[in-house]
Amino acid sequence: xxxxxxxxxxxxxxxxGKVFLAEEEISGKKVxxxxxxxxxxxxxxxxxxxxxxxxxxxxxxxxxxxxxFVKGNDLFFVMEYCPGGSLxxxxxxxxISFNKAIETTLAIAKTLHIVNSNNVIHNDIKPENIxxxxxxxxxxGDFGVANSNIGTIKYLPPQKxxxxxxxxxxxxxxxxxxxxxxxxxxxxRLFLGLTSDQRADKIISCDLGIKKYPLWVQEIxxxxxxxxxxxxxxxxxxxxxxxxxxxxxFVIDDESLKAAEQAKKLSSLxxxxxxxxxxxxxxxxxxxxxxxxxxxxxxxKYYLDINxxxxxxxxxxxxxxxxxxxxxxxxxxxIFLETNQIxxxxxxxxxxxxxxxxxxxxxxxxxxSYFRSGRYDDxxxxxxxxxxxxxxxxxxxxxCDLFFFMLNQNNKNLIxxxxxxxxxxxxxxxxxxxxxxxxxxxxxxNNVLSDKLVFCNYSLTKHGYINNKYQILVxxxxxxFKNKGVITIGRTGFNNDIEFADNxxxxxxxxxxxxxxxxxxxxxxxxxxxxxDEVVNKKKRLYYRHEIRFAKHTMVINVDRTKLF
Numbered sequence: 001x002x003x004x005x006x007x008x009x010x011x012x013x014x015x016x017g018k019v020f021l022a023e024e025e026i027s028g029k030k031v032x033x034x035x036x037x038x039x040x041x042x043x044x045x046x047x048x049x050x051x052x053x054x055x056x057x058x059x060x061x062x063x064x065x066x067x068x069f070v071k072g073n074d075l076f077f078v079m080e081y082c083p084g085g086s087l088x089x090x091x092x093x094x095x096i097s098f099n100k101a102i103e104t105t106l107a108i109a110k111t112l113h114i115v116n117s118n119n120v121i122h123n124d125i126k127p128e129n130i131x132x133x134x135x136x137x138x139x140x141g142d143f144g145v146a147n148s149n150i151g152t153i154k155y156l157p158p159q160k161x162x163x164x165x166x167x168x169x170x171x172x173x174x175x176x177x178x179x180x181x182x183x184x185x186x187x188x189r190l191f192l193g194l195t196s197d198q199r200a201d202k203i204i205s206c207d208l209g210i211k212k213y214p215l216w217v218q219e220i221x222x223x224x225x226x227x228x229x230x231x232x233x234x235x236x237x238x239x240x241x242x243x244x245x246x247x248x249x250f251v252i253d254d255e256s257l258k259a260a261e262q263a264k265k266l267s268s269l270x271x272x273x274x275x276x277x278x279x280x281x282x283x284x285x286x287x288x289x290x291x292x293x294x295x296x297x298x299x300x301k302y303y304l305d306i307n308x309x310x311x312x313x314x315x316x317x318x319x320x321x322x323x324x325x326x327x328x329x330x331x332x333x334x335i336f337l338e339t340n341q342i343x344x345x346x347x348x349x350x351x352x353x354x355x356x357x358x359x360x361x362x363x364x365x366x367x368x369s370y371f372r373s374g375r376y377d378d379x380x381x382x383x384x385x386x387x388x389x390x391x392x393x394x395x396x397x398x399x400c401d402l403f404f405f406m407l408n409q410n411n412k413n414l415i416x417x418x419x420x421x422x423x424x425x426x427x428x429x430x431x432x433x434x435x436x437x438x439x440x441x442x443x444x445x446n447n448v449l450s451d452k453l454v455f456c457n458y459s460l461t462k463h464g465y466i467n468n469k470y471q472i473l474v475x476x477x478x479x480x481f482k483n484k485g486v487i488t489i490g491r492t493g494f495n496n497d498i499e500f501a502d503n504x505x506x507x508x509x510x511x512x513x514x515x516x517x518x519x520x521x522x523x524x525x526x527x528x529x530x531x532x533d534e535v536v537n538k539k540k541r542l543y544y545r546h547e548i549r550f551a552k553h554t555m556v557i558n559v560d561r562t563k564l565f
Contacts, residue, residue: 084132178224451525
C-alpha cells in the first residue's frame with residue numbers, strides 16, 4: 001500500500017479518514033498510519049496543525065510523530081503505535097480499577113501541564129484520544145483540533161456552548177479531563193444519550209455517580225468540572241498536585257479579597273442611593289476588579305437603578321456565565337419589562353417568585369407586566385389578593401384601584417363614586433382617577449389611556465419624606481413647591497402644576513416624583529422627553545443635576561440645591 005511499510009490492518013475510521021496498523025519493512029517495528037481523506041487536504045491548516053503540534057513534543061506520554069507524506073490525493077502521517085488500545089476500549093471492557101483510574105488521570109494531568117505550558121490547548125481530551133503504549137504507559141494523541149474552537153461537545157465546559165471562554169486559561173482541558181476521570185472511575189460513559197440541557201443539569205446538580213468514592217476524589221472532580229471558572233483549577237499542575245497529595249488547599253486570592261472590599265464600599269453607596277459618588281467610584285475602580293463576581297453584582301444593580309438596561313443586562317449575563325447557579329431572574333425581569341419584552345419579563349418574574357414568594361417588589365413588577373400588556377382582569381385579581389394578604393403594602397391598593405379604573409373606564413359615574421381600596425385618595429389615585437374621568441379631553445389620536453396613567457412602583461410607597469431641597473428651573477424661571485412630592489407637567493388648562501401654553505406640549509406631558517431618598521420623572525406618551533440628551537422610555541431616575549428637554553422647552557432639575565454636582 002505504501003512504500004517502506006507492510007502488513008496493513010485497519011484499526012478504525014472516522015470523519016477524518018482511516019488509521020492502519022503497519023510494520024516498517026526495514027526495522028519491523030509496528031506503527032500507526034493515519035490516512036486523511038482527500039477533502040481534508042483543502043484545509044491545510046487543519047491537517048498541518050496536528051503534525052506540527054505532535055512533532056513539537058518529545059514526551060513519553062505523548063504519541064510520537066514520525067513522518068508525513070502525500071500519495072495520490074491522500075495525506076498519510078506515521079505515528080507511534082500504542083498496543084494497549086484506547087482508554088475508550090478499556091472503559092467499554094470495564095478494565096479500569098480505582099487505582100488505575102487515579103494513576104491514569106494523574107499521568108494525563110502531568111502531561112497536559114507540559115502541553116499547556118507550551119501554550120497549547122489540546123481541546124479534545126476524551127477516552128478515544130488517550131492510549132496505552134508499551135508496558136501500559138499512558139499516551140495522549142490526536143492533537144488535530146489543538147488551539148482551535150472545535151471539540152467534542154460533551155467534554156467541553158457548559159460555557160463553551162455559549163462561547164464564553166475567551167482566553168487560553170486551559171479550562172477546557174481541565175474540564176474535559178474531569179469528565180474523563182469520572183468515566184474512568186465508573187467504567188461507563190457519563191452523558192450517553194443525553195441532550196445538551198440534560199448534560200448541563202447533571203453537571204449543575206452534581207448527579208455524576210461519584211458519591212461512592214473518597215471525599216478527596218469527589219472534591220477534586222467537582223473542582224475540575226465546576227461550572228464556575230473562578231472556582232475551577234487554574235492549571236493542570238494544580239490538578240496533578242491535588243491528586244498526588246489527595247488535598248485541595250484553600251488559598252486566599254489577594255485580588256479577589258481587595259475586589260470584595262471595593263464591592264462592599266460600592267454596595268454601601270448603592271444602598272444609600274449615592275449615585276453620583278458611586279459613578280465616580282466606579283470610574284476610578286481598578287479595571288481588573290470589574291471582572292470579579294462581587295463587583296459585577298453591584299455594577300449590574302447600579303446600572304439597573306439608573307435605567308441603563310442594556311448595560312445592566314450585559315453585566316448580569318456576564319455574572320451568570322461566571323456563576324451559573326446565581327439567580328438573576330428578578331433583574332432580568334426588570335430589564336425585559338423596561339425594554340418592553342413583556343412575555344420574557346413575566347417568565348423570569350414568575351420563576352423568581354417560585355423561589356422568593358416573600359419579595360413584594362417582585363409581585364408588583366409582575367403586576368406592572370400585566371398592566372403594560374393590557375391584562376387588566378388578571379392584574380385586578382392578583383392585586384386584590386395581594387392587598388388583602390398584605391394590608392400594609394399600599395402600592396397593591398393603589399394598583400388595584402388602577403386596574404379597576406381601567407376595567408371600568410367607560411363608566412364615569414362608577415369611577416367618580418368609587419371608594420379607594422385604601423379608604424381615601426392619595427395623590428396617585430387622585431391623579432389616575434382625574435385622567436380617566438377626563439380622558440376624552442386628555443387623549444388625542446396619538447395616545448392610548450394607559451400612556452397617561454401612572455402605575456405605582458413599589459419604591460414610590462417606600463420613599464419616606466417629601467424632598468424640599470430640590471430646585472426646578474423652567475426656561476430659566478424657578479418654580480418652587482412646598483411639601484409637594486408629586487408634580488405634574490403639561491399644557492395649560494389640564495390640571496398641571498407646571499403648565500405650558502404651547503400646543504406642542506402634551507396635555508399630560510410628565511410627572512415628577514420628588515422624595516428624600518429618590519426622585520423620578522415619568523413620561524406620559526407625549527412628545528419625546530430627553531434627560532441629559534438621552535430619551536426617556538416610560539421613566540427615569542433623577543439623582544443629581546439634570547437637563548430635561550421636550551418640544552422647545554428646557555428644564556433644569558437639581559435634586560438637592562445644597563450640593564454642587
